[in-house]
Amino acid sequence: MSLFSFKHLIYLTFVLSLCVIALGAYTRLTEAGLGCPDWPGCYGFISVPQGSEQQLLAQQAFPDIPVEVSKAWNEMVHRYFAGSLGLLILVINIIAWRRPATPKRLPALLLVTVIFQALLGMWTVTLVLMPVVVMGHLLGGFTTASLLLLLALRIRQREIQPSLPKASLSRHSFSPPQSLQIMGLVALLVVAGQIALGGWTAANYAAVACTQLPICEVDWQQHFDVSAFEPIQPEHDSYQYGVLNYHQRVSIHVAHRIGAMVTTTVLVLLMWRLWRQSVPRRYGLGLGIALALQLCLGITNVVASLPLLVAVGHNLVGVILLLMLVATNYHLYCWRDVQRYTDKMAPEGRSHG
Structure with missing residues (x-):
């Protein structure tokens, strides 16, 4: 092959x-x-x-x-x-x-x-x-x-x-600042954490525990229960439809919403930094479109009580956001390899000049 x-x-x-x-x-x-x-x-x-x-x-x-x-x-x-x-x-x-x-x-x-x-x-x-x-x-x-x-x-x-010829490599080489590389990695980890929170929300049937925006309709601060996040739950014959009580599900749902706010803030900062650079600007634009779509789907899930196609789309756009961050981080880090390749070719080009 x-x-x-x-x-x-x-x-x-x-x-x-x-x-x-x-x-x-x-x-x-x-x-x-x-x-x-x-x-x-x-x-x-x-x-x-x-x-x-x-x-x-x-x-x-x-x-x-x-x-x-x-x-x-x-x-x-x-x-x-x-x-x-x-x-x-x-x-x-x-x-x-x-x-x-x-x-x-x-x-x-x-x-x-x-x-x-x-x-x-x-x-x-x-x-x-x-x-x-x-x-x-x-x-x-x-x-x-x-x-x-x-x-x-x-x-x-x-x-x-x-x-690629040496001149093309030099022209397209891009050395991102270390702060941008760190920000890209932090954004990747934050999105991965938010996806895990989303998975925990879905697995515990907490997606419709709150039906109002932007805050939950109940006094969740007084009833926030950290036990809802314990990975090993008491044994049950079946966990289908969830086994946690209402306040535990609200705690999970609210944590997912707060996570969405944090994720949005981090991604907006990353998009702003990417937009200031000439080479990876398209990644910032793509992240912005995916983030806006994901927020719309998440809001629709709340106000429309989890429509099937919207909920499936929320999963897919979530993985698209993750994949775009994987590609962004690869772009920010792999250019070091391109630059090394350029440097390696430079003496060779001089010897043939």
């Missing part, structure tokens, strides 16, 4: 990872996370039970769980896409280890991540939607997409950099 086709295999896998994230959000929001009560099959079958005879057998095997075919299909389609993603990442690893000039550690990290993600998918079912597992599963999906984007950027840089 040529490097060109290998690059496009990575692009395909990256797009598939976004589809898996969207399907995961759709599965969770349609309450289909337990659409199949077992793993990796469904009610003891390889696929969703078909026909009255199979459904009768499924009901006999799981007498306490009603067979809901539509939810079972939501869950299984998500599993099929996730399984395909894992196979493609395995293929990427095989090709990468056969190519001397291809990154090795990043594909290996991707493979480890997707294997752990599969375990989280299994535990989501076997531990009946335990919130810390559900949140971890969401973060694992976002991490997989981020690593795939990083791998695509690495491959693209290795393709382009040797083909």
Whole structure:
């Protein structure tokens, strides 16, 4: 396989990872996370039970769980896409280890991540939607997409950099101030933390705990409960629809709103700094558009009581924000490598002059 086709295999896998994230959000929001009560099959079958005879057998095997075919299909389609993603990442690893000039550690990290993600998918079912597992599963999906984007950027840089003449490298080289690099990294960490808070909000069914803006309609300051953020909750037969009390859910919801305010402030500062630079200005513009869209979707979720498509879109724009920050940080840090390449070529260019 040529490097060109290998690059496009990575692009395909990256797009598939976004589809898996969207399907995961759709599965969770349609309450289909337990659409199949077992793993990796469904009610003891390889696929969703078909026909009255199979459904009768499924009901006999799981007498306490009603067979809901539509939810079972939501869950299984998500599993099929996730399984395909894992196979493609395995293929990427095989090709990468056969190519001397291809990154090795990043594909290996991707493979480890997707294997752990599969375990989280299994535990989501076997531990009946335990919130810390559900949140971890969401973060694992976002991490997989981020690593795939990083791998695509690495491959693209290795393709382009040797083909650029020294004059072009010098002209396009950009040495960002260290303060901007630090700000980019801080913004990435803040957004990752906000995504984790969003995952915790969704896993504990706290998304509609407050229905007024900009503050919650209840006296949340007096009832703020830090126990709502304990990762290990008391054991329950099922965590579906949540097990926390109202004030705990309000505490989670308010924390997510405060996190959104902090995230917005940090991103606006980063966008302002990026806009002042000539090279990475487009990243600031892209972040601004994604942030505005994400805020609109978040507000709509509150005032319209979590519409399905809006909630799925909120997940997707969240991962897009994260990916844009991954690309921004890569841009801010990888230019050091471009400058090193320029310096390396400089004596060579002088010797031929």
